[in-house]
Amino acid sequence: MTDQAQLHQQLIDRMMIGGSLRTEPWRRAAAAVPRHVFLRGGFFRRAVGSDFTAWESVREDDPGWLEGCYTDESLVTQIAGTIVPEDVRGRITREPTSSSTLPSLVLRMLEDLRVEDGHKVLEIGTGTGYSTAVLCARLGAGNVTSIEYDERVASRARAALGHLGTHPTLLTGDGLLGHGAEAPYDRVIATCGVRTVPHAWIEQTRPGGLILATVGGWLGSSELARLTVHEDGTASGPLLGGGVNFMLARPHTPPPLGLLPDLEDGKERETTLGTDVLNNWTTRFIAQLAVPGAQRLTLERDGRTEDVLVDVETGSWASVYSEGGRWVVRQGGPEPLWDAVEEHHGRWCAAGAPAAKEFTVTVTPEGQTTRW
Template structure:
């Protein structure tokens, strides 16, 4: 048995032992798809201790490349929208824009889809093509459609899939619009995060079909939603898991902050909740749902660091400052951001501060709502 085969076998055992690979059809698919074929050209590894975050290229010739390919971890494959591991030597301090998600999460999500033979699946976010290959092995390439926003990433995935003799329907385009030519689908799965579920996904999924997607936002909290499509363009279902993190779909990334607010303006009041509540993942999700256009940053004001929420689209802001055991909030603009946040937080606290796994999601033509 080759070193690659041994590493692959070890990964399958790890995934099965951890409970992320639970059924024989998916185990067979995972055994038949070599992950390293989707990481040709290398990946980026985070540089330990670097502030701000820095990334170093790990080429295919690196002695640790093959071992990393069969480790249960996410591997960054693109930086800043265009930069590939083969494009640089040394380090780069820019944001990752594409990656190969850790196999345990990929397979757990595919298991959660409850796929049956003959089903048609739409995948949003082809990425390297690894999860697309798993779907092809499970269902047959004729039942798999995958959309990738980045044309270069899509081309590399097509090449990798072709090396394994797989030729599903691959589309380079905006996955938020779905792919109507292949509809209706029995299942839709997204390997990027979205701020809300696009209406196109619901319209292109047959009634009773399932959409599995990570709902996230600009405050950095997210949850994995499993939604059953109903009539009249609606879908609803539970959040399966908190702290599942994917990169936001590129059309859903936040706008530039532009000119920062004048923190000496606005009106001040005592705050019921301080910004320290945002350290809790579920609480941050609740606030994010209340003020979906807000971004968070730290700013200096009168010699003290304040936690600031800024909504560029609403031209509104809220700055929170701790004074001993108490918090104050100063707000400016047409919308009082922290007032809206506190209303949701009070409702959440009154319900016992449930975790994301205890929440449900309902999507209608009018928007998205959460219940707990």
């Protein structure tokens, strides 16, 4: 057995032991797709010994590249929308914009998609093409349509898939619009996060079909939702839990914060809800439901740490900090953001603080709601 084959088998074994790879058809599909083929352009790893988040490139001829390809980790493949590993010597500190998702999450999602032989699948977010290839190995390339937003990313995925002799329908464009020409689909799966599930996906999925997507927002907490499409053009279903996190689809990324509001303005009061609710995954998800347009930043002012929520569209803001052993909030703008967080958090606690998997997401032409 070659080093590559051994590393691949070890990855398969880890996913089976970990429970993300659960059934024989998907085991065979995962075994048929070598991950390193989709990472020949290299990847970025976090730089060691830096006080900030920095990235270093790992190329195909670098020591540790092959082993890295078969780790069960997400590997960053693009930074700042255009920069790939071959463009960088040394370190870079910009934000990642594309990655190869950790294989265990890819296979967990594919298992959760509940496909059957002959199903047609629409994939939103081709990325490197690895998950696309696994779908093709399971269902046949003729049953898979995949859309990638970034033309350069799509070109690399097409080349990697072609190298394996796999030729699904690959499109470049806004995946939030789906692809009506191949509809209806039995399944839709998104490998990017969305704030709200686009209604186009529902319209292009047959009644009884499933949509698997990560729903989240600008406070950085997200969960995997599995929605069933209904005859009336709506869709609903549970969150599956587990705190799944993907980069948001680019049209769903937050607007620039711009000039910050005057944090000395506004009304100040004591609050029983501290900023620890923004540091816990589930309670941050609750806060995000309450203030979906808010973004968070942390400032050091007057010798104290302030967590600030800002809604760029409305101009509303809230600054929360600890003072003299108590929590204080100062708010400004037309909508008191922290009041909304307190109210939503209080209702969740009154309901017994249910776990994410007890939540239900419903999407109609009028919008999306999440309830427990």
